[in-house]
Amino acid sequence: MTQLPELSSFRRIVVKVGSSLLVDQQKGAIKRDWLVALADDLADLHRRGADVMVVSSGSIALGRTVLKLPRGPLRLEDSQAAAAVGQIALARTWSEVLGDRNITAGQILVTFTDTEERRRYLNARETIGRLLDLRAVPVINENDTVATNEIRYGDNDRLGARVATMASADLLILLSDIDGLYTAPPHTNPDAKLLPVVPRITPEIEAMAGGAASEFSRGGMFTKIEAAKISTTGGCHMVIADGRVTNPIRRIQDGKPCTWFLSPSTPLTARKKWIAGSMEPRGTVHLDEGAARALMQGKSLLPAGVTRVEGLFARGDCVIIRGARGEELGRGLIGYDADQALQLVGRNSRDIESVLGAPGRAEMIHRDDMALAGD
Ligand code: GLU
Numbered sequence: 486m487t488q489l490p491e492l493s494s495f496r497r498i499v500v501k502v503g504s505s506l507l508v509d510q511q512k513g514a515i516k517r518d519w520l521v522a523l524a525d526d527l528a529d530l531h532r533r534g535a536d537v538m539v540v541s542s543g544s545i546a547l548g549r550t551v552l553k554l555p556r557g558p559l560r561l562e563d564s565q566a567a568a569a570v571g572q573i574a575l576a577r578t579w580s581e582v583l584g585d586r587n588i589t590a591g592q593i594l595v596t597f598t599d600t601e602e603r604r605r606y607l608n609a610r611e612t613i614g615r616l617l618d619l620r621a622v623p624v625i626n627e628n629d630t631v632a633t634n635e636i637r638y639g640d641n642d643r644l645g646a647r648v649a650t651m652a653s654a655d656l657l658i659l660l661s662d663i664d665g666l667y668t669a670p671p672h673t674n675p676d677a678k679l680l681p682v683v684p685r686i687t688p689e690i691e692a693m694a695g696g697a698a699s700e701f702s703r704g705g706m707f708t709k710i711e712a713a714k715i716s717t718t719g720g721c722h723m724v725i726a727d728g729r730v731t732n733p734i735r736r737i738q739d740g741k742p743c744t745w746f747l748s749p750s751t752p753l754t755a756r757k758k759w760i761a762g763s764m765e766p767r768g769t770v771h772l773d774e775g776a777a778r779a780l781m782q783g784k785s786l787l788p789a790g791v792t793r794v795e796g797l798f799a800r801g802d803c804v805i806i807r808g809a810r811g812e813e814l815g816r817g818l819i820g821y822d823a824d825q826a827l828q829l830v831g832r833n834s835r836d837i838e839s840v841l842g843a844p845g846r847a848e849m850i851h852r853d854d855m856a857l858a859g860d
Contacts (some may be wrong), residue, residue: 490722492738495656497536497617497752500527501645505662506543506728515543515578519731521585523660526734527622528586536617538652539590539624540645541579547571561634568629579624589621594628597636600647603801607818607854613652621654637793643824646712650719653752653853657707657716658737660728665707665744668693682745684715695787712807717748719757744816753853761816761856768796768823770849777808786817788829788837798823806850806857815857817850 502523509516531537545564545724548571554563572594580590593613599605616623623744627637627644638644642659649657670676683690709725726743730736737743750758772780774788786806798804801821806814819826826849829842834847 489740490656492734493533495535495722497538497652497654498658499538499540499645499649499652499654499655500658500660500734501540501641502542502660502728503641503662503809504546506660507541507543508546512822513547515547515574517578520578520582522731523733524582524586524844525585526732528588530734531620531622536654538617538621538642538648539579539622540648541575541624542641543575544568544571544626544629547574549761565630565632566823572626572630575626576624581669583622589619589749590624591616591621592657593625595621595625595644595648596628596632597638597800600644600651603818604799605801606651607801607820610651613648616806617652640708642708642712643840646715646719646721646723648756649716649721650752654721654754654814655752657712657721657723658734659712659723659725661709661725663706663725663744664727665725666690666693666709667689673764679742680744681742682747683713684747686717686746713746717746718755720747720748720750720752722746740789756853757856757860760803760818760854764816766816767798767802767804768794768819769807770794770804770819770826771807771811772809772814774809776817777817778804780814783852785852786850786855787834787847788832788849789834791826791849794823794826794830796823798826804850806855813858815855815860819850820846820848
């Protein structure tokens, strides 16, 4: 039997909260008592030192009531309008309940391109990373007011998984209106059994996910399995757990039934594999001996150690890193566009502002954005 992970072993945790848990369907208002108990759970994780992120749905569900929109599926313009109204209330409530526990919340609204386009991806990753360094809790949702059908996630399960891998989280908790993945739909099949652990997502597992979403919340089991694929490939474990109970995270900690999807790697190794293997390099940076040595000791690449750059790359693109004799040392996501990188060659990080006319990041390539031979 596979050993199930302990909640206390995770250091960066994303908790995804669905609309149907957070918003009372009849009243169209936030279920405050439930949320307050969840905030206690989050504060427990935060107090023991974990980085905590929340991916919260609910803007459309809240806003549609305020705007008195009809029941049933909404037209795109109506869901955008509902999101605009509901997101204000959603963010305020999160900020209040976390603030009551001395935790600062920061709102981040992302679009599909923010997670999929590399330049924007790096920006979002850095903002999230900085908030976490400052011990704030990012509260994230899709920017539904500007997202259109062709370029949106539409469900926060997959969004949560992309955010988790983008932020190098090691656990994604999907709080749901079901306690996990069953071998068959449990409401129609009395023989359905809950799977406590899914070591690998096979076609059989995908077949079990079947069915679609309800009117009120977008994600069915299908999007949860998609989320599991994204997160486990990115080195992040995922757990689907019952969110309808009070203190749902404590319930996972207590070993109550839920479904764990295990990742074979860690966020760091998965990220390095992604950088090393799955991107077309757009350019090359050449280093001097000292910079090459510093990289091998685990340092970031500073402009001062760069002797030459080649290629038409943009910030976030993958570039080849070469040593003084032209040998390939590894690959990395570059922190500057080619024209800026050219100006920064050999310059001290102190001079970045005067060279570029605006403050920039100290690193040409950050250590976490590099995969070196032997990593
Ligand atoms: N982003 C949507 C909202 O806040 C929810 C998507 C979902 O339910 O997964 O209303």
